[in-house]
Amino acid sequence: MNNKILIGQLNNLKNIKPDNEWKSNNREILYSQIFNSGNEAKIANFKIFAFPQRIFKFISQPAMVVVFISLIVISGGFFSARAAKNIKPGGSLYIARIISEKAQLAVTFNKEAKNKLGIKFANKHAKDITEILANPEFNVDENKVKIEKLTQDFKKEISTVKDKISKIDIGEAKDNNKDNNEGNNIDSNENVDEVEVFSANLEKEESGLQIFEPRAEIKQGGDNKESAEQENVSTSTIEASQASGGVEEEFNSGNANKIIEEAEELFNSQDYSGTLDKLEKVDDAIDADGEVKGASEEESTASSSLESGD
Amino acid sequence: MVLGKIKIPSDKKSKEKKLLKKMKNKDKEAFIKAYDLYVDQIYRYIFFRVSSHDDACDLSSEVFLKTWNYILSNDLKSEKTLRALIYKIAKTSIIDFYRKKSNLSNIAIDDENNRIDIPDSRQDIKKQAEINSDFNIIENKLRELKDEYREIIILRFIDELTIGEIADIINKTKGNARVLIHRSLKALRELMDNDNNKYEQ
Numbered sequence: 001m002n003n004k005i006l007i008g009q010l011n012n013l014k015n016i017k018p019d020n021e022w023k024s025n026n027r028e029i030l031y032s033q034i035f036n037s038g039n040e041a042k043i044a045n046f047k048i049f050a051f052p053q054r055i056f057k058f059i060s061q062p063a064m065v066v067v068f069i070s071l072i073v074i075s076g077g078f079f080s081a082r083a084a085k086n087i088k089p090g091g092s093l094y095i096a097r098i099i100s101e102k103a104q105l106a107v108t109f110n111k112e113a114k115n116k117l118g119i120k121f122a123n124k125h126a127k128d129i130t131e132i133l134a135n136p137e138f139n140v141d142e143n144k145v146k147i148e149k150l151t152q153d154f155k156k157e158i159s160t161v162k163d164k165i166s167k168i169d170i171g172e173a174k175d176n177n178k179d180n181n182e183g184n185n186i187d188s189n190e191n192v193d194e195v196e197v198f199s200a201n202l203e204k205e206e207s208g209l210q211i212f213e214p215r216a217e218i219k220q221g222g223d224n225k226e227s228a229e230q231e232n233v234s235t236s237t238i239e240a241s242q243a244s245g246g247v248e249e250e251f252n253s254g255n256a257n258k259i260i261e262e263a264e265e266l267f268n269s270q271d272y273s274g275t276l277d278k279l280e281k282v283d284d285a286i287d288a289d290g291e292v293k294g295a296s297e298e299e300s301t302a303s304s305s306l307e308s309g310d
Numbered sequence: 311m312v313l314g315k316i317k318i319p320s321d322k323k324s325k326e327k328k329l330l331k332k333m334k335n336k337d338k339e340a341f342i343k344a345y346d347l348y349v350d351q352i353y354r355y356i357f358f359r360v361s362s363h364d365d366a367c368d369l370s371s372e373v374f375l376k377t378w379n380y381i382l383s384n385d386l387k388s389e390k391t392l393r394a395l396i397y398k399i400a401k402t403s404i405i406d407f408y409r410k411k412s413n414l415s416n417i418a419i420d421d422e423n424n425r426i427d428i429p430d431s432r433q434d435i436k437k438q439a440e441i442n443s444d445f446n447i448i449e450n451k452l453r454e455l456k457d458e459y460r461e462i463i464i465l466r467f468i469d470e471l472t473i474g475e476i477a478d479i480i481n482k483t484k485g486n487a488r489v490l491i492h493r494s495l496k497a498l499r500e501l502m503d504n505d506n507n508k509y510e511q
Contacts, residue, residue: 018350
């Protein structure tokens with residue numbers, strides 16, 4: 001028998017088939033079994049819906065919700081603050097800028113930093129108003145009402161800057177006083193130590209340790225002299241420091257206010273570019289090291305620039 | 311050439327591909343269509359391995375249900391053809407069937423509820439007398455073959471699976487599958503030749 005005949009005979013075995021009745025019955029059973037096996041097929045048919053469902057499952061976890069909300073808040077605050085930065089007074093979205101600034105002030109808890117930020121904002125508002133008024137196209141009789149309003153706003157902002165500067169100075173003065181008091185306390189503690197040593201010597205004296213008496217006396221005498229000298233020196237330095245501190249205090253508040261007043265005067269005389277320069281100086285002073293510089297520094301820088309021919 | 315390619319109609323091929331694609335999306339209607347397409351082949355494959363029509367029917371329905379459950383719990387990414395998948399499940403079902411049967415055979419002979427049929431030699435002769443056609447001869451000779459060879463013969467020459475599909479089902483390389491096909495056909499031919507020689511003598 002060759003392979004061809006054998007394969008032919010094997011092909012005849014294809015006629016072995018199950019009953020048609022069994023096939024149809026089994027089909028029905030299978031149909032009911034698979035249709036009762038859940039609705040996974042329907043979900044899988046719509047890939048578009050199945051994919052976001054997986055993402056939704058991931059997103060709906062509590063930790064992810066917190067992360068997303070905080071991200072939205074932070075990014076929203078950041079972008080809105082940045083976007084609002086360039087909105088000029090009188091613009092329709094100026095209110096958004098004011099709100100974002102207030103929000104920034106609300107989340108600044110350090111008093112000094114808050115005041116400095118307040119100065120910055122008020123100064124920026126004043127600068128913006130000055131810039132608008134410096135524009136010859138805007139500064140015409142038609143916009144008289146607007147100009148008047150902006151002028152009033154400028155004055156308000158300037159008074160805010162003055163207030164904030166005075167607050168910072170008061171705070172600094174308080175700090176200085178505190179430091180001085182602490183310094184005095186330390187000195188007095190040192191004196192107490194000396195007194196204690198002195199009394200120890202007295203005890204020794206009482207217990208009959210005569211051998212040290214003359215030396216102790218000499219030393220005491222010397223110490224007293226030294227201490228007296230030291231006291232004189234320290235009181236003089238304290239006085240000097242207090243005096244210098246006081247001068248510096250007056251200097252700071254007085255001259256910072258002086259720049260502002262100058263700016264105000266220039267504004268009143270409609271010298272807007274000069275006003276802007278003065279306001280810039282206030283900004284620079286704040287930005288320099290986070291403190292309001294004294295006018296002496298400002299003047300010195302101005303004089304040096306004059307000397308150099310700038 | 312005996313081991314030459316078995317031509318599968320292109321429309322059938324594309325139909326199978328479409329069915330597998332739908333099956334990956336767990337399409338129930340597509341699975342019922344697959345049942346209609348493969349039920350005869352699967353029944354035949356099982357029938358030659360278990361030798362009883364009832365067992366073959368039970369196992370066939372079990373295979374399709376198992377296949378559906380497999381589809382539900384797997385993404386079928388590694389499956390090349392749907393047919394190969396059903397045959398693989400059928401193969402494991404047959405192994406399970408014999409495992410259960412071997413457990414049952416451990417039951418005591420005097421157990422009245424599980425009586426074992428001892429073949430009657432006279433009945434056998436009578437039955438043999440009824441087998442006159444070539445159809446029955448080859449069927450009987452096929453059953454005399456080693457199980458491994460019988461499986462290969464059914465897959466290749468009766469159900470007409472490709473070499474790739476056979477290799478996938480028996481978990482061997484294509485080269486090994488070709489060798490096995492050659493050997494199993496040779497073994498069947500020898501059996502048939504021996505039988506013919508007996509009659510001639």
